[in-house]
Amino acid sequence: MRIGRTGHGIRSVVQQTVKGKRHMSQGKYNVILDTLPKTESRLEVLFRQGGDGFIQVEYGREQRAALQDSFRMLAVNDIIHAKKIKGLIETVPGLRTNLLHFDPTVVDVPTLIAEVKDAEESMPSVDDVVLSSRLIHLPLAFEDSETKRAVEKYVKEVRPDAPNVIDGYNLEYIALCNGVSVREAKDMFLGTEWFNSGGGFWPGGAFLWPVDPRCALVVPKYNPPRTWTPEGAAGIGGPCVFTYTTPTGGGYQLFGRTAPTFQFSMKHPIFKDGPFLYRPADRVRFHEVDEDEVLWVHEHVHKETDYEYRIEEGKIVVKDYLAWLDTDEVREGIKEQNARREEGVQKAPRL
Amino acid sequence: MLKVINGGIETLVEDWPGRLGYLGKGMAPSGAFDNVGLGFANLLVGNPAGEAGLEVTGGFFQGEFLTDSVIAVTGTDMKPSINGSPIPMWESVAVKKGDVIAFSHIGEFGFRCYLGIAGGIDLPPYLGSKSTCIFGSYGGFDGRKLQPGDEVKFAAPRGKLKDLVGRKLKKEAIPEYSREWVLRAIPGTNTSPDYATEEGMDYLFSHTFRIQHTSNRSAYRLEELPEGFFARLDGGVGGSHPSNILDHAYAMRGALNICGNTPVLLIADGPTLGGYMCALSVINADLWKVGQGTPGRDFIRFRVCSQDEAVQARLDRKNLFTEDALV
Amino acid sequence: MEKSVNAIIPGLCARVVVNEGDKVSAGQEVAVINCMKTEISVTSEWNGTVKSVLSKEWDELEVGTPMVMLVVDGD
Secondary structure: OOHHHHOOOHHHHHHHHOOOOOOOOOOOOOOEEEEEOOEOOEOOEEEEEOOOOEEEEEEOOOOOOOHHHHHHHHHHHHHHHHOOOOOEEEEEEOOOEEEEEEOOOOOOHHHHHHHHHHHHHOOOOHHHOEEEOOEEEEEEEEOOHHHHHHHHHHHHHOOOOOOOOEOOEOHHHHHHHOOOOHHHHHHHHHHOOEEEOOOOOOOOOOOEEEOOHHHOOOEOOOOOOEEEEOOOEEEEEEOEEEEOOOOEEEOOEEEEEEOOOEOOOOOOHHHOOOOEOOOOOOEEEEEEOOHHHHHHHHHHHHOOOOOOOEEEOOEEEHHHHHHHHOOHHHHHHHHHHHHHHHHHHHHOOOO | OEEEEEOOOEEEEEOOOOOOOOHHHOOOOOOOOOHHHHHHHHHHOOOOOOOOEEEEEOEOOEEEEOOOEEEEEEEOOOOOEEOOEEOOOOEEEEEOOOOEEEOOEOOOOOOEEEEEEOOOEOOOOEOOEOOOEOOOOEOOOOOOOOOOOOEEOEOOOOOOHHHHOOOEEOHHHOOOOOOEEEEEEEEOOOOOOOOEOHHHHHHHOOOOEEOOOOOOOOEEEOOOOOOOOEOOOOOHHHOOOOOEEEEEEOOOOOEEEEEOOEEEEEOOOOOOEEEEOEEEEEOHHHHHHHHHOOOOOOEEEEEEOOHHHHHHHHHHHHOOOOHHHEO | OEEEEEOOOOEEEEEEOOOOOOEEOOOOEEEEEEEOOEEEEEEOOOOEEEEEEOOOOOOEEOOOOEEEEEEEOOO
């Protein structure tokens, strides 16, 4: 469809306007309400209009996926929450954005922006960015029978020739896409902490990013998606790990099963304040167990309600993280893994 | 109590403003799709405007009252009847134990009707709301639409039943329905010049879009956009299509997601986060109109609105549900 | 007497599940409409015989669009 042919469509109007000068964030539909300039410790901050009850805080004008943006966004988010701003209903942090949801009959836009600016300015240098972050230890059984059943069902009912299913599972495909062996892929899942930049996609879910970029695995998602995935399934899609909070469809490549991270009924004491385990800024570390142990954990979370989650309080010092990223060892490691992935991508079948 | 004889096409327990504060936990606000319809149904039976009632979508709901009560029906005219005799809409009506209420198909205008019950619906709120999220199967009545045999309990009315009968909305207070719904909207978060062309945004704010028949409580899908809408060639690290963006939270309810070339209004049970740009947001005070927009039949048009106008519209709505609205 | 079984909701015709000459009874599904990403059943109010099928897959329907024509029993 090309509306331009109708005479008052898009195309004809384009020709009239290209002659005029246009700058970023100007014009009729400018939605950038305010900005903070870039500093040595952060990108430019943009305040975007998003409806009468929403403002989006954005870091930078480029789409970039960098954990340090998320660290800072969440550290600022903590300060915003501590202010207990009247009329602010919630904040919804993403990797490089934070959505402020507010009641405009209680708090107005300039006040809200001023509060966020104040929170931003309280961390002028990178030394100031320290993020509270819990470390959650989760048991993981690779290639367990339940997630294998989900893959089997997919092949039987959705895509019999699925190239991402090798020997009845997705682990081989995950390894292939990244130019590593299955054992190496497993060690990468186990070898890093996985950082939660925020949830929002599915009840209780979290997008988990590798803190150690040498353990980064990148895979395409199922095409088409699965119709069923068991609760506790651990999968990877793009660069993010996701642990399935409830049984549902889904598109992440499965590599195993872990403990419940969500409970609708809120019976287990860890869920007494809400059905969710994950909070933004949590880190997850997986340790390998056998399948029986995962089954035992599910039983003791949902039925006996006496499973003890191992959660440590902790923090992320962003300056230290950036310094560590910049060491020769890490930089070399990233380079090597990128090279292996590039080779892997060539060999792996497309979905 | 009301015993369901026929659940109809989709009948749900919903309140207003729904389940607020859980977007980051992946939980949509849900809530009455037409909050004005629900608000008036509640006002008529003496409830606070946001109390839970039944949202009847598409029609054909049927149920038997197991207790005496006072009810009010608002929204699209599904020819509501008690024991086969028509009952008036937009006014409160007494019902007796054993009475059977029945709804037909949707009326000439609108898609949903609301059944308000004196006292409201007696269900424990889940995370602060009695609303059903059918997309995630939680909240409301077992997280699902009503089925034959379900028994919906009523809470104690706020006043004597006989005093609540015959309350009637002034004619001028009844909301105006149409087949072309004009929605006031605020541009953002992703507009021209960085994501869309100015001409593309003009198109969005001038074209009359047909509501696709696939629209439901998660998303109202509109007609595809023409070429020339996007200012970018691709979505960069967000993805290959220019509508792609790195995952960000959606301004739910009301955001207009551009999903590939298809504009999709995110409402009620819609997704709270994802990897598509959002070009505008319908103001909170106009969300009710989306709920009356009939898939496959009605049209939607967007009109630019200022923040001041949107805030005033919220205040005006709050003032709708007072005794002044009654005859 | 002839009666038409009509669409009960706007949407797309998913399918008509009866053929010309079929006997149908009251309450029996004769067609299915796609609306709200859900399949919605259209049932006959009468016992009778299918005289003609008036809708086909992908047809756009309004409330009241005739989908199936019946010759009702007992005439």
